[in-house]
Amino acid sequence: MKPISFFQKILLIMLFSAFVIVFTFEYVLYENINSVRVDSIKSLALSQAKLIASNQNLRQAVYHQDSLMISRLMENYIPPEDIDYVSITNTQQIRLYHSEGRGIGQPLVNVDFDKIKNGNDVTSISTGMENKLLIKARVPVFFDDKFCGVVSVGINYDKALGQLSKRYFSTLIISLLLLSFFGFFSLKFVHYLRRKMFHQTPQQIEMALKLRQGILNTVFEGVVAIDKENHILVINDSAMRDLNILDGRDKVNGSHISDYLYPIEFFDISNEDEIVSYPMTCNGEEFIANRRFMYDEQGEKSGVVISLRIKKGLEELEQIINYANNDKENLRAIIHEFNNQLSIVYGLLQMEQYDKAINFIKDEHKSKQSDIFNLSKMFQCSTFVALILSKLSRAKELGIVLEVDPFSYVQSDTMPISENELNCIVGNLLNNAFEAIISSKSSDRTVRLYVYEGDDFIIEVEDSGCGIRDDEIDKIFDRKFTRKKDPNHGIGLNLINNIVTSSNGTIVVDQSELGGALFSIYIPSTEVSLVNEA
Template sequence: MRLHTKLMLGLSFLIMLMGGIFEFTYKNIMESNLKHEKGKNALAVAQSISNMPNIQEAFYTKDPASIIQPIAEKIRKQVGAEFIVIGNRNEIRYSHPNPNRIGHRMVGGDNEAAFKGKSAISESTGTLGPSLRGKAPIFYQGKVIGVVSVGYLQTDIAEEVSKVQKRIFMTTIGILLGGLLISLLISLHIKKAIFGLEPEEIAWMYQEKHAILESIHEGIIAVDTKGLITVVNETAHKILHVPNDILLRGKRIDDVLENTRLLDVVKTGQAEYDREFMILGEVYLANRIPIFDKRGVVIGAVASLRNKNDLSYLLQELSHVKAYAEGLRAQTHEYSNRLYTLLGLIQLGSYKEAIDFISKEVDVAQGIIHFLMKEIPDPILAGFILGKVSLASELKIDFSIDRDSSFIDVPAEISRDSLVTIIGNLINNAFDAVRENGKEEKKVALFLTDLGKELIIEVEDNGNGIAKDEAKRIFQEGYTTKNKNTNAGIGLCLVQKEIHALGGTITFSTNEGEGTVFTVAIPKNGGI
């Protein structure tokens, strides 16, 4: 059975139960009140009659009934009582609605209290049937000489209750019909609010949502329009350094994390992407997106937080791949040119020149490879530098490696990827610098040494140098003097981060119009 059907049936049953209880209770209250009211009226009439002098005096006449009967009947009709019976101490009737019963004994056996001088209300069965009676003693000269009994039949009371009960029943039916309509509307509203989903489906979706949120490596925080946290995943707890057992849901976002701008997004309804945000000394990239309901009204906002260092590592990996690709492409292009040259010499019959060309190229290539294998035995570093040699040849840049270089004693704990990032970005920057210098000679020199307690990396170029007003900002992320390179402004920032991570330092010296020298010192013991 579907949820909205259960709700409608449950609410309908509840309303019907309440209606039945209301009708039963109200009927009993009405019946009790009516009996009480009738009893009081009967007693009041009985007391009034017992105090009438002509009634009292009639008891001492030869025919009391002839005087008492007309008076009693007149009063009975006026007050609407079923009977008014007046009797003497022997319970002999002097009045009765049925004149034939005058002179007979009173029936019911409830005159004892009246003969003791007390007025009372009683229920008993007489000649006319079950009735509610008001009994009052008749005094004469301080003595009880008789009793007045004024009564209403129980059937008359039940008939009046029945009339009221019909009205109650109609009212109850109206309440039931209204309740059924309301229960239907409530069930339909709930069905619409939960998109027609069943409780089991909602529970499954909640678990699924929780699993998805926890599987995301980014921190997720959502708030409502009042700035109260509605969703926060485990990664966000770690970012905020808040244990998972501390409940953040329901707290104000400003009390947990300041300057999140989530409430600004709620107010403006405008999303913000890739905005830097500082949390506990670390830089995060934040995406802030408003949450809309089906009417297009903003009902909250959600932020995703990602550590900027994660993106930096990704950029490093991409830089390595790009560098390897450029090296391979340069080598392919360079050897293609040389093969074309060799092919031309052979076609011209210049076999001696072709042999000399081959010998020269072999000597140069073997010389560089032999040097790298001897002084830089690490295959990752050697292969990377060889790729840069080929790239420089393609770019017509005189790229030289100092023959006094030695990078043999490089500790295994120093990341080769970090060294590739440092050397590669410094060389790339040097290539870019000499290509823009406008000089005929474009020179870049690399020097590596592992002598002593530090690894020294030095890259020198004869570019235009660095202006004084730019020298303080060259390591800032995003800062660049290049206009065309969309990835500019990242290399030196990555270099500095990698060097600091290794416990090293980077310095540079420059002369405008003459060139720049970058020097890196990395301790072999990790800075310990």
């Protein structure tokens, strides 16, 4: 058997609820009307009994138990249409008169006689002589303040309520029509609900929302979705972290953007621009942001989605990529130099000149050890030493003399920048110097490097290349600016500028005495910065 779907359950629940409500309403209505009708009939019977008992001649006839006189007097009484019978009994509960002529001389049944005898009126619902259910009213008869009998008035219960049922039937028809209308409305509502819920159950929607949030949280970039009322619809973990939002997501979702974002202009739905890779600042952090609108089925703008990548993170990623590219190039140069040396050794061994081969190996080893010793003495940064060694190999391969100033000195523990940042700066400057010399075709192929850590952290790189034109000095640090046709260039100097600027440093570009460009970088040392802040 096919299980009942979620929407079928909703329809059944609505129909069942409507049926229960209508049934309860009809039952309560019937009981209330029935109660009012019974009270009305009791009041009618009681008023007629009192009217009969108030006749002075009738009182006297009852007192004398004169049945003939009672009958004559009752002939003048015209009862209302609803009255079924009238009977009069004496003090011994024996009928003296009955409007239908039944039970005369017989005792009354189901009578609270003592209560009536004490002067109280009594109404009740009980069966009569013909086993009909009757509404009865009994009133005591007094003559000269003496109890002398009882006047009873009876009304047929079923007949009286039968008239009520006819009136009640119309309300039942109206209720059934309302129930039918509600059933039709429920069916339409369930169809509408199914369409709005895309034929999915709440469990499926909940799973989809969790899946959506899970996917968003795996995205490295921060993502913020905003509706047309400038309320936050969705925000992922990366955006919460990068925007320094400490409240829980449940509290953030649905909040106005001004509650958690400042400034809000970029996030405001009224901003009509769709933007790619836009540098902006929010909550004190610098971001590279993208902005795209959302549209509903009618093509109306329903919100905006903004992706954020923290600018520092983007720069770090570019540094890593740049560093990896440099490592690849440096490794290629080392391998090339090693292959050349290995070829020489192999040739000497082939010619059986073993002594020359041994001496060549010793000389190369001594040279490498000397370079490592001298560089390690100047630079107490192992990764930076490795970078310089690779650049020496690359320079040798290109036929360039790379001179490292012997007065250079760096201690890694006190540098104002990290080793990776130092490697990025020096590696890119040396690469640019090598390329400048190659493109200039100068006979003097020299590059000089000076790095010193004192009151300022100083980096100087100069070359004998073609230099930099005055009109280009202000442009060379712009992102993607390059003289080369290769689209992968134009990042190195921009990275250097970002690192130096974030460290409160300065870059000076000048003409080198070698004929090319001289890059001088000055970065305040950590200790000096702390003293100035104090």
